[in-house]
Amino acid sequence: MASPCEVLVECDRAAQARELIAIAQREAERIEHKFSRYRDDNIVHQINSGGERISVDEETSRLLDFAQNCYDLSDGCFDITSGILRHAWRFGNGARIPGQRDIDRLLPRIGWEKVIWKKPELTVPQGMEIDFGGIGKEYAVDSALGLLARETDYSVMVNFGGDCSASGPLADGAPWMTGIEDPRRPGDATAVIQLKGGALATSGDVFKYIEQGGVRYGHILNPRTGWPNTESPLSVTVAAATCTEAGILSTLAMLQGQDAEPFLERQGVRYWCYR
């Protein structure tokens, strides 16, 4: 998951807690192994290796259906084919702002509508790629928590790199306490969220941006333009029933720029925006 992952179990038997943690770890590793774009031995690699029709398994089918739903409901703002924009945008070491020509070269290779998805067969045109990076971590949180909830009645909290979900309140009815980092003061939790169940996901990264001429270019890119919304909040945290929903809503909010807050208000969810 390329980020610190933790699993908290409220339980008085260490062996059982370890067992539960191992289940969550295996599930996280399984999902990462299966859906990571950085591997050459998984279904994503097969799909991306060149224009062929691929028959996919049930779980991949569900993720593709979900990606399609998100594409539809977001009018194309969420698009799992947009990962190739990384060829133009580089954050962190060697960060640079691409020229419009770099982006224009990539845009024709982006667009879920060009993909032929007819369950269980998927054809991604030559030169295009899919990438579950936008939902993988949140899906792993939900999936791991789902497995744990079936194994135990203890209260469990799964936190993969800040995206987290709790199975329910603690035994005495108290909520789990989760801190949200203020992007303006990294390492400092400014808000404490009480979670009696449900999930939190955050979009926006304190370090993954480029600032040039007083303009902040974040790493959440609009698949239709190839550019980030420079009016975006620094970070958006959303609370929802599942981590997957929270993650999509926070990402879509980032792309709304100035309209992030009204967008989230309209969704009727609890959120924390930092600007």
Place this chain on the structure above:
Amino acid sequence: MQLSKKKVAGLLSAATCSLLGSAAQADENPWDVDSAILYYSETDRVMAIEPVISATKDLGDDASVSMKLVLDSLTGASASGAVPSTMVQTFTTPSGNSSYQVNPNETPLDDTFLDTRLSYSMNWETPIDRNNRRNLGFNVSKEYDFFSLSGNALWDHDSNQKNTTYSYGINVELDAIDPVGGAPRPLTAMLAQDKTSGTESRDIVDLLFGVTQVINRSSLFQVNLSLSEASGYMTDPYKFVSVVDVTGEPTSQLFESRPDSRSRQSLFGKYKKMFSNKDIFTISYRYMTDDWGIDSNTFDFSYRFNMKEGYFIEPHLRLYDQSAADFYRYFLTDSEPLPQYASADYRLGEMEATTVGVKFGREIAEQHVWSARLEQYVQNGDGSPDVAFGQLTQQDLYPDVDALILQFNYSFKW
């Protein structure tokens, strides 16, 4: 409408539900269990009860493991190969310790026939890549006087966008046979009880090459070519060949003798079609030939009618015929020199067999089915062959086998 003015949370919630909701089920990967009990009863002959339980577990990512346990218990009698006589005949049991008598004009049976077989097999199927799968497995089988161990490997290769599948398989089987009372020396007299102690062995290698072609969405065609090479102890230690005198009366019973190798080739073709109402028609044909001189043809037809509420009814017809092995003899005469090989085992004789039956069942849900199958099996050969003479012309030298097969089946997820 601009996305910022749109309420997407509800739709998103529904989409997430179908993403995660079914995830919970898929992760559980229950065992698909198939249980059956088969009752087989030949008129006046063998009766068998065979419970079978098999289970397959989907391990995810197209990998699966399956296992099967079969318990076979046979009682009753089968024809020993000896010809009937107008007089009382006395036979020694395989152990050599006791004897039994066969009444005049009755087919001699080995009525001490009783055996229990336990067999267990396990297979793993794993994908190699998206167009290739491998299946590895083993089988262990144990009877009172028989032990068998085999290993198999199958490679399936999909091509033509998974419309064509090529299969390449190998099965290697090692058998150990410990005949009760020892292995009789071939074509020696029953009365001499000239037997070697110790274990006899046999090994069998089978190769399979198959092609399955999807013709369209509702039909497919399959062709398999198999080659089998067996070597070792192939004789049935409990079967006799009678030696008769000029009147056709048996003067002695010899233990049978078979070659110690057998090469078999078979060609199998199957066509399956599903109609728009989900009825399924299946037809198959197998041609088999071996270097013992047995050529056989098997035609098999079934048609599954689907009715309301998951009920189905499936008539079944199977037609079989085979030519006799070169060394098959109804009997030997005391005036001829002993051949190298001779067997009067009815299973090696020229015959025809017909199976007619029907299966009735109900599919309650996917992988949750019960069914009952009732079939009749009739096997005929030539009971009055031209070679018969003397008293033998009055006897039935190839009695029909008439069997009833009843099977109950229940499949479920566990």
